[in-house]
Amino acid sequence: MNVLLDNAALFREGLLGTLSLTAVSAALALVLGVVTAAFRVSPVPPLRTFAAVWVTLLRNTPLTLLFLIVVFIGPQIFFPGLSWYTLAVISLGCYTSAFVCEVVRSGINTVPLGQAEAARGVGMTFTQTLRLIILPQAGRAVIAPIGSLMIALTKNSAIAGAFGVYELFTQQKRLSELGYGILAVFVWIALAYLLITLAISGLFRVLENRLVVTR
Template structure:
């Protein structure tokens, strides 16, 4: 317990860093993933091809390799003004967006084709049909898998600690370097991650319950 009490400031900073990193990355992943999902199901072949290519590349690229590519590659093309925190958000958000896209696309496939056809018969455009008819129903179906993706994103955020971003994993490294027992530090960091994951799980369970369709 004295490890936590003696270093409560470090733990608070690392915890808030992980919360901010996870939250911003999740917003980016959900937004970009929705756009990619629309590309995957839209009737325009170039957009479908672009969406498919993007998802294929991101899903088959190791996250650590992507971190190296972003943190080392973007400064080489003149984007050296971005902080490591911003680069980490971009990396985690873009990477997770590919999996969000596939989850949403699977949800779109559960929506009856007749509903989209009915919307088009009423004169609605593809974007209106997707935004007002298809995506709201698909969203209900994919709340559990998207929740699992957000939990995975939280755990993946630990990689940012190896790229000069201060979060919970950085706290562990700092305290071990100060001579604290690694198992004790690891225990408290694990408790912090567990608290975050349980909170996310609880929020998605509430969301799933509220969006459930009465039978």
Template sequence: MHVLLDNTDLFLRGFVGTVTLTGLSALLALTVGTLLAVCRVSPVPPLRALGTAAVTVLCNTPLTLLFFAVTLGLPMLGLSRLSYFCLAVLTLGCYTSAFVCEALRSGVNTVETGQAEAARSLGMSFPQTVFLIVLPQAGRAVVPPVGSLLITLTKNSALAGGFSVYELFSTEKTLVENGYAILTVFAWISAAYLLLISCISGVFRLLEHRLSVVR
């Protein structure tokens, strides 16, 4: 217990760093993932090709390699002046967006085609049909898988600690270097991640219950 009490400021800084990193990355992932899903179901061939290419590249690129490419490669090439934190958000958000896209696309497939046909018969454009008719229904169906993706994003955020971003994993490295027992430190860091993941799980369980058709 003294490890936590003696280093409360470090634990708090790491916890806030992880929460902030996860929150901003999740917001980016949901936004970009939704846009990619719209591209994947678009009737315009170039948009479908763009969405397919982006998802294929992101899904098949190891996250660690993507971190190296974005946080180290872009600054070295003079293509980015963003902080390491912003680059980590960009990396995690874009990587997770590909999986969010696929989850949403599977949800779109559960919406009856008659819904879109009825919208078109009323004179609605493709963007109106997608954002007002299809995605709200698809979103209800994909709450559990999206929740799982955001939990995975939370755990993946630990990789940012190896790229000059201070979060919970960075706290672990600092405390171990200061001579604290590694197992004790790991136990407290694990408890912090468990708390954060439990909160995310609880939010999505509540959201799933609220959006459930049959209760």
């Protein structure tokens, strides 16, 4: 308990850093994931090809390797002057977006094809059909798996600490340098991650219950 009470400010700053990193990365992942899923089911072949390549590359690239590419190579070519935090958000958001895309696409496939055909029959465009008919129904089916992805994103954010981003896992190194036992530090950090993931799980459970379709 002493390690927590004596260093409450450090733990608080680390917790806020992890929450911020998770929230911003999650927002980016959700936006990119939904857009990429729309591309995957688009009638435009180049968009489908781009989305397929995006998903295939990111899902099969280790997150640590993606961090290395974005943090050390990206600034020299695409992202000059960006902070470590921003580069970490880009890495986590893009990586998670590939998984969000596949979850949303599977949700889209659960919507009966007849509804899209009916929308086209009344003159709606593909974009209108997707936005007004398909995605609202698909969203109800994918809340739980997206919640699992957000929990995974929270845990993956610990990698950012190795690249100069101030978050929870960074405190382990700082507190170890101050002479605290590594086991005690890890216990409190693990409990902090547990609280965050339980909160995310509870939030998505509430959303799932509120949006459930009663038959």
